[in-house]
Amino acid sequence: MESRIYPCMVAGTGSYVPEKIVTNVDFEKIVDTNDQWIVERTGIKERRFAADNEFTSDLATQAAHKAMINAGVSAEEIDLIVVATVSSDNIFPSTAARVQVNLNAMNAAGFDLEAACAGFIYAMDVGSKFVSAGMYNNVLVIGAEKLSSLIDMQDRSTCILFGDGAGAVVLQRGNENTGRILSSVLGLDGRRTDFLQIPAGGCRIPASHKSIDARLHYITMKGKETFKWAVTYMVDSAKKVVQNAGFTMDEISLVIPHQANSRIIMAAAERLKLRDDQIFLNVEKYGNTSSASVAIALDEAQVSGRIKRGDKVLLVAFGAGFSLGATLLEW
Ligand SMILES: CC(C)(COP(=O)(O)OP(=O)(O)OC[C@H]1O[C@@H](n2cnc3c(N)ncnc32)[C@H](O)[C@@H]1OP(=O)(O)O)[C@@H](O)C(=O)NCCC(=O)NCCS
Structure with a gap:
């Protein structure tokens, strides 16, 4: 068959x-x-x-x-x-x-x-x-x-x-x-798991009075290191997914990045030589909503008319792990 x-x-x-x-x-x-x-x-x-x-x-x-x-x-x-x-x-x-x-x-x-x-x-x-x-x-x-x-x-x-x-x-x-998913790139760099994590609550450190007293059930982060790698990974995955689909960054109508920090987004945008009108930002309203961030931004961009028929839309994100991903859509 x-x-x-x-x-x-x-x-x-x-x-x-x-x-x-x-x-x-x-x-x-x-x-x-x-x-x-x-x-x-x-x-x-x-x-x-x-x-x-x-x-x-x-x-x-x-x-x-x-x-x-x-x-x-x-x-x-x-x-x-x-x-x-x-x-x-x-x-x-x-x-x-x-x-x-x-x-x-x-x-x-x-x-x-x-x-x-x-x-x-x-x-x-x-x-x-x-x-x-x-x-x-x-x-x-x-x-x-x-x-x-x-x-x-x-x-x-x-x-x-x-x-x-x-x-x-x-x-x-x-x-x-119809518009469609053109290409995607996924990645993982497990060498930096300690940069951003919730140390306890899994099988490594099950819940105990000690783990609770030590506040190990909350998010912990090495901010500066996370910042640096976030920029590097976003730039690399964005370039890769656009190249794989046979386009140049200039042809992308809108980039919807993970909304963690506007400085991370702007540093990545500078390295990718993006124009301001190519970048979607809503971090000022919601902060970092992790898995929800790109999804909320995609919906807001669509509802507000920032995405038009035929537009090439790039989604790109990084997160704890470090995990990274980018998807190119044609609307
Ligand atoms: C967290 C972050 C904003 C901190 O910014 P930064 O420029 O790196 O700041 P630093 O960590 O150097 O801290 C500078 C000073 O501000 C202080 N500070 C930290 N948080 C503060 C806050 N909320 N308010 C005021 N001061 C604060 C620090 O204690 C430090 O003080 P010190 O110099 O007396 O020690 C930045 O590192 C960042 O955004 N990292 C990436 C975070 C991220 O995106 N995580 C999610 C990834 S999915």
Whole structure:
């Protein structure tokens, strides 16, 4: 039997952020920091925090629902749910299982994928392969995080960086006339796992009074080192994915980078010789939402009309691991 590879397109996008806005001034009351320092070093002005009774699966469900409406796909038609997250409701079962029930998408298979801030790009790539192989017609890919549950509110160097939110896409088999995923690049450099991690809670350091007292269940980071590698990895993956597809950086209409820090984005943009109008930025509103960041930005770019038919759109991200990923779309 002849094996075929089908083109895969983004049929719809959606995003959701919790209502509660936490400003830099709010952080001035919690740790020794100030609005000016945070804005100058990170570009972040505010972020969203989920309510106590609002979980990653709830944020994921809201974003997914919007993406399904945008794509015109019903819950019964969803074949697979892939949730990229580092803040799953539980270690197991998967957040995908909770999203399935929330959406009533009972025909879907589903699983979670963890590739930190590159998670959504990894999940899109994995999801697209099921479409390309002809196995599934409608794949729901979600990036969702409740990072407010993982940040150390006593550590001023990390607590100001992160926020909560979710973004989603519906992937479908495309044809000649639809926008589609042109190429993607994934990578991992496991030599630097200690730069950005949650030390405890896994099997290396299970929860104990000692681990809790030592505050090991929160995000820890070597900021300067992370910054340096983030720029290097973003530049390398962006170049590679654009070259693989046979384009030049100049031909890219919009670059949607992981929204961790505007200085990281601008340093990478300078090395890639990007014009200002080629860069999408929303880090000032949401901070770093890890797996959700690129997904939220993609939806906002689409809804606000920054992406037009025929545009080449580059998604690029890096995260703990270090994980890295880039995807080139033709809208
Ligand atoms: C975290 C980050 C903003 C810090 O910026 P920086 O220029 O590297 O700052 P430094 O770490 O050199 O700290 C400079 C000073 O500011 C202080 N500082 C740290 N956080 C602060 C805060 N929130 N408010 C005020 N001062 C702060 C430090 O204690 C240090 O003080 P010292 O000189 O007296 O020791 C930056 O390193 C960064 O963005 N790294 C990448 C983070 C990231 O993207 N992580 C996610 C990847 S997915």
